[in-house]
Amino acid sequence: MSLKYVPKDLDEEASEDLKLFRDKLLAKPGKGSAGKTGTWRLYKPVIKIDGCTKCGICWLYCPDDVISWRPREYPDIDYTYCKGCGICASVCPVNTIEMILEGE
């Protein structure tokens, strides 16, 4: 007789793992310990939602934790604190984040 692990609900378990990762294991950069850091920005990341696959990679890599994202949802950038570093745009696997010069 062999034992076989059969997950009850893969989606639910993946969601639980992600929650654990997000809440307990992921280092959390703080928003705006230097004030409203969005004023430092020269280039602004703009997500072209049509191309977004909701993968969450941008959320994972943003060093300032200013991208909100939940599984199966589109990400949202908090421009009050986004410094415009461009990391989100460089890691987006489908290149759907464009860095636009502020004021354009």
Ligand code: SF4
């Ligand atoms: S440009 Fe992207 S990665 Fe950089 S702070 Fe803003 S949202 Fe985060």
Ligand code: SF4
């Ligand atoms: S990395 Fe790109 S495709 Fe993935 S959630 Fe962010 S914007 Fe969407």
